[in-house]
Amino acid sequence: MQISYISTQTTTASNAQLTPPQCLDKLMDRKEIGFYKLTEMNNLWSQTEQIGETFANKFKHFIWVGIGGSSLGPKAMVGALKVNHIQVLENPDIQTLLAAKKKFPSFKNVGFVFVSKSGTTIETLATLDFFSQELATENLQLKNQTVVITELKASSLYDWAKTNGAPILEIPLNVGGRFSVLSSIGQLVIKLCKLNLGEFRHGAESALKTEYKERTLFPMAQFFMESFKRKDVLSYFWYYSDSAFLLGKWLEQLWAESLAKRESPLYVATAPIASLGANDQHSILQQMMETQLGKTVVVHRFKSSEEHDYQLKTTQFPETSVLKNRPLSHLLKIEAQAMTESQKESKNPVCEIKFDKLDEFALGQYFMTYQLIVGMMGEFMQIDAFNQPGVELGKIITKKLLTQ
């Protein structure tokens, strides 16, 4: 990831403001926070390397079951890496479960991954019950084709794996669910794709290198800080690549759950909106350009979608004649450029970020970068970016209604 253009409006606020390096220092002073130390946990990586290797070789297809932090990262990775042998199931929608069942004539060649940090997530456990029952109709035992990812402490999911002898991969206690994509969760996805785990780790590590901090991390953080100081209400994250779009859906959760807290003495977090270019230039762009609601725009661009060599030999229309003798991918590239240019001309704050490749390294770097930025923004806002008080009421009501 490298910033290729950035422009913002600097805002002076009366209160003393923390700078990006100060925010990072404050974040790293919080000894109870573990996500940025994941790269140093050798045991974790070698465990996934071993268990993942065996598991990846044993099955042809994989069904990944989790919700929220246990599914958004894996879904984004599966999309970005363009693999189709891993299906991520999130919602306990019976229509979706039955469709997944219909997809396979037999579950014989399917490996299952059940992920719940707490080990008590009802949607995930109900889906485990569902597959137990379905595999039993084939005389298969779910426990023999499953890996579990959870915290190493007693819980429904942990106990199930222990009792049934299913391998367990660990999410460390000091790593929050939405900050867990670089734990065994993302690591196992890399292994199931038979890719290089070391590169994923190096990518994550690279986000904390001095030069990267100065050239990318701090300027990005500063960009968002100015936005919060201006009291913006929307942050648009644009992805110019179909396969990369789900990286934005992962970011939406990270941003919204971490930063939207009532307790902030100074700021209200922006609502994050992941957008797909050029698609959404035909849908929500109007709002972005015209609304009087304050906003920032981040444009993510990918060489893989902008520099493919496929060419049209003949073009049939005045509109497409400009593509003659140019790769077809030129069109998406131009549309991405036009997005940044139009933001410049409209004087909207914009940050453009380029990706040379969308591989294991880039994913590790992307995840670590935004996790650090969100953590830093939490320090900037003087809130706890690592709790989620607002989702509790819904959980309590669900539990009450379920037991009635």
Added chain:
Amino acid sequence: MQISYISTQTTTASNAQLTPPQCLDKLMDRKEIGFYKLTEMNNLWSQTEQIGETFANKFKHFIWVGIGGSSLGPKAMVGALKVNHIQVLENPDIQTLLAAKKKFPSFKNVGFVFVSKSGTTIETLATLDFFSQELATENLQLKNQTVVITELKASSLYDWAKTNGAPILEIPLNVGGRFSVLSSIGQLVIKLCKLNLGEFRHGAESALKTEYKERTLFPMAQFFMESFKRKDVLSYFWYYSDSAFLLGKWLEQLWAESLAKRESPLYVATAPIASLGANDQHSILQQMMETQLGKTVVVHRFKSSEEHDYQLKTTQFPETSVLKNRPLSHLLKIEAQAMTESQKESKNPVCEIKFDKLDEFALGQYFMTYQLIVGMMGEFMQIDAFNQPGVELGKIITKKLLTQ
């Protein structure tokens, strides 16, 4: 669609306000606006009935090419109707086009639909060039397996269809792109799914019946009007069904492009956010519950996902024991109820809408209902809901960069 619960905060504003019936009257006084008269255009429906019937029987798979208003409705319908023989291609991302090519060993059994209201959309035309070239490598001619949907007036797409003898289905001149899902566009999707076109039409008609207006349309419009008077900035549209979620993405465009205009003397349009329940209860719910940004919440519930009879014979966890002797779909139902309940308790304005079925009729009614509401909100805001000034700058810059 019927409202099962609605609660809002009434706001008095000093300016004289239009009521929902007055807004509807004003909308219908605009003779240049055609979308709500589509159901009366007999020729359009019988033409789609005939051309669609032949086309649907001729091919096994279909590739639908369009972007924005030409793709969001079809995508939502394909999702809602749970068919998998229609693939919608929107983005000119070369990676996606090559993946679509790889999916079919031959294009022999594939019918193509190219949709562009203006007939000049570069993304759609470039994709047409792409498939022309690819079919030619198989000695197939694209024109022999294509239906075109566009306005009946000279344009690149219209001229191509005329010259090559491909059937043309019409988008009337007085129907805007994002308001066109009930035109030949949605109609052809129904035919390709071999469903009942008459029911789709009846559904659309039903939204203008007196009883429906009084029980559903006007209360919904009033709900949003209060929201705009309060100067809310976010409208969350929740869908409790995986297959229905894309109805929300369709609505996002309709809402954002129609209502986000600088010209409004009184109001700023909310940013629409389509959310998937229960999934997003594990992601963006925190922001919705905790943010100090003003918001409204609409919860859409579907019997098909809440009342399926699949049961778990055994449950293995304390958390899932409550599902014993109840259908598994009970879980999603309870989560939807919990969402509405938690909004009530938090005193957030909420509107809950139920769908008995998600069939042709329901789709027609859904599309017409929200199109009317958005049109009415335009009148309420004193803006033109049918133009899109904000997307022009991007288009101009794209054109400039392309011809450099």
